[in-house]
Amino acid sequence: PAPASALALLALLPPSPSRTLLCGHVSPAHADSHAALCGWLTHVRRASASTVFVTLRDISGIVQIVHTLPPPDSSDSDRAYHVALRELLLGLTQDTILRCSGTLNLRPVSSKNPQHSTGAVELHLAHLEVLNTCPSLPFSTFDPTPSSDPPDDLRLRHRHLDLRRTRVHRxxxxxxxxxxxxxxxxxRREQMLEIxxxxxxxxxxxxxxxxxxxxxxxxxxxxQAQGxxxxxxxxxxxSxxxxxxxxxxxxxxxxFQVARCFRDEDGRKDRQPEFTQIDLELSFCTQPTLLHLLEGLILHVYRDVLGIPLAALYALVDSPYPVPSSLSRSLDPTTTTTTTAAAAAGKAPPFIFPVLTYAHAMALYGSDKPDTRFGMEIHRLSNESLRAAGWDLREGWVVEAFVVPSGAREVGRKDTKAWERELAEQRAGAAEVVVGVRVGEKEWEAWWKPGAESPLARLECLTPAAKAGSTRDLKLSDALKCAPGDLLAVSYRPARATGGSTTLGRARLLLATRMRRMGVPLPPPTPGVGVFGGFPRDCEVETRDGVTVRVKDGSVVLPDTAVGRGGRTLPVPHFLWVVEFPLFMPAEDEDAGAGAGGDASHGIASTHHPFTAPHPSSLHHLAPGGDPLQATALHHDLVLNGTELAGGSVRIHHAALQEHVLRSILALPPQQVxxxxxxxxxxxQGCPPHGGAAVGLDRLVAEMCGEEGIRDVVAFPKVWSGKEGVMRDLSVGxxxxxxxxxxxxxxxxxxxxxxxx
Amino acid sequence: PAPASALALLALLPPSPSRTLLCGHVSPAHADSHAALCGWLTHVRRASASTVFVTLRDISGIVQIVHTLPPPDSSDSDRAYHVALRELLLGLTQDTILRCSGTLNLRPVSSKNPQHSTGAVELHLAHLEVLNTCPSLPFSTFDPTPSSDPPDDLRLRHRHLDLRRTRVHRxxxxxxxxxxxxxxxxxRREQMLEIxxxxxxxxxxxxxxxxxxxxxxxxxxxxQAQGxxxxxxxxxxxSxxxxxxxxxxxxxxxxFQVARCFRDEDGRKDRQPEFTQIDLELSFCTQPTLLHLLEGLILHVYRDVLGIPLAALYALVDSPYPVPSSLSRSLDPTTTTTTTAAAAAGKAPPFIFPVLTYAHAMALYGSDKPDTRFGMEIHRLSNESLRAAGWDLREGWVVEAFVVPSGAREVGRKDTKAWERELAEQRAGAAEVVVGVRVGEKEWEAWWKPGAESPLARLECLTPAAKAGSTRDLKLSDALKCAPGDLLAVSYRPARATGGSTTLGRARLLLATRMRRMGVPLPPPTPGVGVFGGFPRDCEVETRDGVTVRVKDGSVVLPDTAVGRGGRTLPVPHFLWVVEFPLFMPAEDEDAGAGAGGDASHGIASTHHPFTAPHPSSLHHLAPGGDPLQATALHHDLVLNGTELAGGSVRIHHAALQEHVLRSILALPPQQVxxxxxxxxxxxQGCPPHGGAAVGLDRLVAEMCGEEGIRDVVAFPKVWSGKEGVMRDLSVGxxxxxxxxxxxxxxxxxxxxxxxx
Structure with a gap:
């Protein structure tokens, strides 16, 4: 457009684009008063030869505007203005920016719209200003219940339009x-300083x-002189x-600090090169104090923002696993969240969220961030039962399995094979094998019997016993409580778990993803075995302020007070603590990845980072001659729905111990030390004992919004461009x-x- | 230290470093109860052969610990323990980290210390744990009233110690x-979203x-193939x-967002390569709405954090200058801070802070961020008075002067010369000259008289009038209201001011700095002339909640509720709005600097940035054939104590006008467009009218802390290393x-x- 026309357009602008009200704040109390509303045009509808309805929206909501032609006997100029205005209105495109002024009137009872808070009122348009035009857009920005998203590429390139859409906006x-x-x-409550x-x-x-x-x-x-x-x-x-x-x-x-952090990683799923964490650190703190502080934060945010009373919900969790004794230390009563009677007495009150040790999480779920929203928990086949079944187990190995009830009926032979293949590809080169057993009536009796046909024969750690067991009265099918029609996954691994997951743990997640995709319901957590076993799918809990919140089919119905989400539902969040991580791990483990210090050639790396303090009872493993791999860390992860939401630890606060870890245990070269x-x-120089944690804000928001990925809870995300090998912001290029x-x-x-x- | 000894030390650690109380929270209510306190050892004093006093501090305050040897008739083991404990205490160094447990007792009336809130209580030490050692430090970290800072280099390299010092900590x-x-x-109050x-x-x-x-x-x-x-x-x-x-x-x-921003500038004074701004943007907003929003924010923060009632203080400001008519637009009543009766009626209430136009600020102070804390305001010598004095003024120029009352008596001849030289060096190559006139009895009558001796002869824009004035009844000394003993600064400049300051404005600041250094008091703002002229040096104002706050010798006495500053004083902050900036400026102006768009070769640049909207009355200057340099911007700066605290504007929201500005006015090459x-x-694509602002947080904090620079309000600042040409963080290297x-x-x-x- 020529500059002259731009200037001409501007000359038509009102002296000020000011509003008297937001669209969504219009109410019957404003009836008969004058108002000026600004916003995006959403619909125009020609109702009759004299009437046009327009809906206008802004951040607060939506309102109806009515334009009627004045009666034929009105003044010529008035009539001419409104005839022109009607033409203008009928020609406007969606998302044109309007300023509408006129009188607010109560709608006739018959045409009230109870769906909108403003549905009882409408603005009778006296004057209209077009504050900005809008051409036809690449996709609609207004659809309260869209069946599908526009194509990704379009959404990201026009992020300013994408962000107008209800879901992303909310x-x-x-x-x-x-x-x-x-x-x-x-x-305020924890008296922490933001720095x-x-x-x-x-x-x-x-x-x-x-x-x-x-x-x-x-x-x-x-x-420079020396080149x-x-x-x-x-x-x-x-960080x-x-x-x-x-x-x-x-x-x-x-x-504390809400800190922007940066990592230059290859486009890993659901990661951003810049991300936000709630970062915190406390002096003179114990590990239980850190756990309570984080629980207090999570409880507060869920209640405050979504109206979900997590404490009341978690009172219904009947975890079969007691809090590990390493956490039975006294609490610091100077931390506000813990100034309960129990804390004041120096005792550790129970934690709100279930607690598992690392070893237990690896055994039960094959993961250090277990997804506890479904069953298929892992069982170990004991030496005794294997021997009774006629197998010898090589020392240092364990054989494990999980059962998918009715899995053989629900997941077809083809899908089982595909799943096995997918797993084999992911785990190329690893020794462990997972075998899927589709248990029929016949297999139930026979799958475990020594012989080349038995899937167990594929597990290298097993050999048919030289002297076959005598009685075989213990069937392995019995030991696993599986029934005909079930699907079994069996695998083996070194007895001492390391890294983030086992092969069987990954098999469990891959199968769950596949079943979800197939529309096959996942089995619920097994009562008495799964951490959330027996958690009610339907119930009502009361918040501290007396509001009742309902759980329906495993999801919380959000109260009207929930920010942006009244009436919607959110699956009950599955929180879980994992503690007693190993302080170090073999450096060649490919899960070492982020946070692992040390040089792979020296054989040992920090599981998280080199500043993590050892558990006091583990100190001797760090002494000369000790085995550092046996040492336990004062580290803890908060797991939410199978993702690591937060991690933290007590830190090493002695210079000599820190230098010992860097120099002698991680064997860093002097320059790195x-x-x-x-x-x-x-x-x-006088540093107090201290510890802290970091909460992944992007992940927390995604879970609280019911989003699977973090991309749509970040205003301007970057996406992996595989062709270029870089994370790219398509909105600005x-x-x-x-x-x-x-x-x-x-x-x-x-x-x-x-x-x- | 050998690892073995580190482990040995750790083995001696208590099972948990937990506290029952913070040091500063100890009160008589705790008398006779058991307590465990953790903190930094501050002093050890041997009071007698059996008694040692220790002071322990943490973030909350300081507390006294007493150790007394048990009587000789106590058990051998008890006595031996305490004899060893006494020896240990007397050997401890400052900032050793201790955990002290024992009984809290009321101190004898005679030894109460009213200086500390905890001065009525002391802890009788029963058990001591050394949580960390501390060697002799490069400087003391505890001195509540230090006479001087440790050397800069040491402070920055040991920032963790520097931050323990009272001033920086606070x-x-x-x-x-x-x-x-x-x-x-x-x-909460403005209902803005943080994104x-x-x-x-x-x-x-x-x-x-x-x-x-x-x-x-x-x-x-x-x-790649094509190289x-x-x-x-x-x-x-x-940003x-x-x-x-x-x-x-x-x-x-x-x-809104508290945003980290980055600029790679050469080490300019008081700048950091990364800095924080409170960034905000509003839709459908007018310029007065933006000003009110920022005033509301500043008022709230001063009252909330320091207990200073700025609104009540500013009611005492009697600015001689009315609000410019360009700001007399109606306000947006949907913005909460402005929902006063006046705003609801669509009228603009007066602003809290004085408002100057850019042209006025340049004329009165020679700066677009005037320091209004002192007088020495600039006067223009009118054509009439110059002509009456016998001088002809070249067209397009103005002659200006400011007076330093008693300046000739206070600032010696040598210092006046040094100041003129300093100025000449700073302004090498610029045409404008500043002459200092030390006015004695004789000079008062003569300094302005045409002739080679007159300092006015050095101003190129003046020539002795061909026909000397006839009456000369108007003495220039009279016109400037100067008196014998005063110091005069006279200069000239183009009639149309551009850029951030005039030569005379810089002369005013340089002289003020020099006078401060010399200990010469600066003249107060001139009543009826200076913006804060006549503001009381001593008064009392009442806050809205009925608390009385005192101003003493130009400084506010902070109430006890002030964060970290009870009982201290802070000079009355001088806030000021500057509006009606030129939208563009000649690109060769060296003040263009940051924010200026455009290519110098094309002769025109944005004064702030190319997104700033023109004042509607200026639109025609942007049309083909118009002179863009005449256009006024909808931009405003908030000035505090002579620094630019915040800046903002209404933005261009029409694509066509924005493209016109980029392409035709700034003449950017197509690739840049x-x-x-x-x-x-x-x-x-449907963008509403909008505008916003950014507040420099580092500067705001510095002013609210009474710090001259921002370095000590940033936890880990970087400093300019001139030798290397880089901003360096000495704490981590x-x-x-x-x-x-x-x-x-x-x-x-x-x-x-x-x-x-």
Whole structure:
């Protein structure tokens, strides 16, 4: 458009685009008063030769506007204005920005719309201003109950339109409410200080790959003269870890921050290169204090934002597993959430969420972040039962299985095969094998009997017993409580679990995903076995303030007070603590990944990060001659619906022990140890005992919004472009090329990957 | 230390470092009860052969611990334990971390310490645990009233120790309180949504130099084959500007964010490469609405955090300048802070802070961020008075002067010369000259008389009148109201002010700095002339909740409720609005700097950024044939104590006008216009009118803490290392070199600056 027309358009603008009311705030109380409303045009409907209905919406809601032609006997100019206005209205496109002024009237009883809070009132249009035009859009931005999303590519390129759509729009309202709720809780109730730590930091060898930021630092002249000049780079913070520990050393006692963190990972599912975590650290704290603090935060946010009384719901969880004794320490009564009578008496009250040890989680679910929303729990086949069945088990190995009741009926032979293949592909090169057994009447009696046909023959750790068992009165089918028609998955693994999951644990998740896709219902957690076994699918619980909340078919019906979600449902969230992680793990384990310190060639890596404190009872494993792999960490993960929502630990606060871990146990080269010198100095100069945690905010919001991925709870996400090998923001088009001159300012040259080596 | 000894030390640790109370929370109510306190050892004092006093502190305060040897007739083991404990205590160094348990007792009346809230109680030590040791520190971390700071370098390298010191520690407490207060106000009272926008963004040509972040993106194969491969880079966000405008396009109505922003500038005074701003944007808003919103935020935070009732204080400001008519638009009553009776009636209530136009600020203070805390306001010498004095003024120029009462007596001849030199050096190459006139009895009558000796002869725009004035009854000394003993500064400038300051405005600030350094009191704002002229130096004002706050010698005495500052004083903050900025300025102006779009060769640049809307009455200046330099912007700055605390504007919301500004007025090359395509598309697809602002949080905190610079209100600041030409974090040592292999992953090579060109 020519500039002259732009200016002409602007000249028509009202002196001010101001509103007297928001659309959704219109109510019968405003009847007969003048109002000016601004918003997006949603529908135009020609009702008769003289009447047009328009719906206008803004963030608060939707309102009806009526335009009627004045009677033929009205003044010519008035009639002419309204005839023109009617033409204008009927030609407007969706999402045109309007300012409508006129009188608010009560609607006739017969035409009231009870679906909208504003349904009893309508604005009789006297004057209209078009504040901005809108051409035909690539997809509709207004559909309260869409059957499907527009194509991904379109949505992401036009994110400003995508964000107008009800679901995504509401997600960001919920996210904002969660942010306020969490901060208020931590700052007011827990008396924690919010302190901002740098994002431009020193590159640190302890974690995932960091983004680097070139600087314009001049090389020091002597270096340059000797041709040893080296660029100086910032790294983008992966987490505020070392800075928050320094804040404890600085005496700030309790810190929190909603921190932006950065990781340069290859496009892993459901990850963003920049993400947000609720980061916190406490001085003089014990591990139970940390758990209670996090539970207090989660309970508060669910109640405050969604109206879900988690404490009341979790009183119905009858976990068969007691709290591990390593957590039976006394609590710190100076932490507010724990100033219950029990805490004041120095005793540890029970935790709200169930607690599993790492070893138990690995045994029962084959995962350190178990998905407890369904059954198919893992059973170990004991040596005795295997021997009774005629098999010898090699020492150091265990054989495990899980049962899918009616699985053989529900999951066809083809799908079972496909699942086995998928698993084999994922786990290429790993020794463990998973066999699926479709149990029929005949198989029930026979699948486990020694012989080449038995699937057990495929497990390398088993050999038919030299002397066959005599009685065989214990059938393995009995031991597993499986019945004809069930599907069995059997596998084996080293007796000492390491890493994040076992082969059988992954098999359980893959099968569950496949069954969901097939529309096959997953078996519920097994009572007396699964952590949430026997949790009611339908019940009512009362909140502390006397409101009753209903669980219907496993989902909470959200009360009207829920931010953006009244009347909707959310599956009961499955929270779970996992504790007693191993402090270290073999470095060659491919699950080491993020957070693992150390050099693979030295054989040992931190399970989480090198600052995690050992459990006091594990100290001797760190002494010369001890086996560090036996040491337990004061680390804990909070698991939600099978994802790791939060992780934390008590930290090492003694410089000597920290240096011992870095130098002697992780065997870092001296130069890498020196890159932690500032931390070691800080620990040495009067640093209190301390510990902390980080909660993944994106994941928390996704779960509270009922979203599977985090992408639609982030305003402007980046998506993996496999072709380019980069995470890309399609809304603005970044990353992008830059002029060579700009790179020269930083003394760097782009040479392409693999060229410089 | 050998690992064995580290383990030995740990083995001595208590099972848990838990406290029963914080040190500062101890009160007479706890008398006779058992307590365990943790903290930093502050003093040890041997009081007698049997008694030792220890002071222990934590974040909450300080408490006294007493250790007494048991009587000689107590059990041998008990006595031996306490003899050893006494020896241990007397050998402890400052900042050792202790856990002290025992009984809390009331102190004898004679030894109560009224200076501390805990001064009536002491802990009788029964058991001591050393939780961490502390060697001799590079500087003391505990001195409630230090006479001077430790050396900068030491402070920054040991920031964890520096942050333990009272002043810096308290600054971060105030900062945390400001963050909570601001967010609560914006989210609860103003109903704004907090939405996080990306930090990894697309490089944009509109502002300051951005940091670049290399990615591991593969070049597209065709490009690579043609040797045209180009690296792909993210930029670090300078501000959320374009994203927040997209959020308005997405219908979020009101947004805020406490946003981290990044600028790669050479070490300018009091700047950080990463800084925090309170960022906000509103839909359907007018400029007065934005001003009121920001005033509401500032008023709330000062009252909430410091207990200062700014509204009551500012009722005492008698500004001689009325609110400019461009601001007399009606307000938006849907914005909560403005739902006063006046706003509901659609009228603009007066603003709390004084308002100046840009032209007026430049004329009166020679600055667009005037420091109004002192007088020395600038006067223009009118053509008439100059002519009467015998001078002809070249057209298009003005002659200005300011008076320092008694300045000639207070500032010596040498200092006056030094000031003139300093100014000349700063302004090398500029045509304007400032002359200082030390007015004695004789000079009073003569300084302005035409002739080579007159300092006015040095102003190129003046020539002795061909026909000397006849009467000369108007003495210029009279016109300026100066008296013998005063110091005069006279200068000239083009009649139309541009940029951030005039030569005389800079002269005023430089002289003020010099006078402060010399201990010469600055003259107060001139009544009837200065914006704060006549503001009382001593008075009492009452807050809305009936608390009386006292102003003493120009400073507010902070009430006890002030976070971290009870009993201290803070100079009355001088807030001021500046409006009616020119929308564009000549691009060669060196003040263009940050935020200026456009290419210098085309002669015109945005004063702030290219998204700022013109005042509707200025639209015709943007039409073909118009002079864009005459256009006024809907921009406003909030000035505090001579610094720009906040800036904001109504934005252009029409795609056609925005493209016109980018393409035709700023004359950006097509490729740069295309880099704004996503913004233009967003504006075209149903974007509402909108506007917003950003408040510099670091500066706000510094002013509220009474700090001159922002460095000590940032937890881990970076400082300019001139030798290297980089901003450096001395606490962790960054930026730092990285291994070549890591750069190779990003396809970049460090070649050093100037080498690649």
């Amino acid at each position: 997600n960001l309202l919920v996210r904002s409410a969660i942010l306020q709720s969490a901060r208020t809780h931590l700052s 901002e730590t740098p994002i431009l930091v020193r590159s640190s060898p302890e974690g995932a790959r960091e983004f680097l930021v070139p600087t314009r630092a001049r090389a020091r002249s002597t270096e 040893q000049g080296q660029g100086q780079f910032y790294a983008l913070a992966q 505020p870890q070392q800075y928050k520990q320094a804040l404890m050393g600085a005496g700030f006692d309790r810190y 020196e890159s932690f010198r500032h931390l070691l100095t800080m620990l040495a 970044c990353p992008a090329g830059v002029e060579e001159a700009r790179l020269e300012e930083y003394g760097v040259k782009w040479v392409g990957r693999g060229v410089g080596g | 600054n971060l407490l105030v900062r945390s309180a400001i963050l909570q207060s601001a967010r609560t106000h914006l989210s 996080e926008t990306p930090i990894l963004v697309r490089s944009s040509p509109e502002g300051a130099r951005e940091f670049l972040v290399p990615t591991r993106a593969r070049a597209r194969s065709t490009e 045209q491969g180009q690296g792909q880079f993210y930029a670090l966000a300078q 959320p500007q374009q994203y927040k405008q997209a959020l308005m396009g997405a219908g979020f109505d009101r947004y 295309e880099s704004f395509r996503h913004l233009l598309t967003m504006l075209a 960054c930026p730092a070199g990285v291994e070549e292999a890591r750069l190779e992953e990003y396809g970049v090579k460090w070649v050093g600056r100037g080498v690649g060109g």
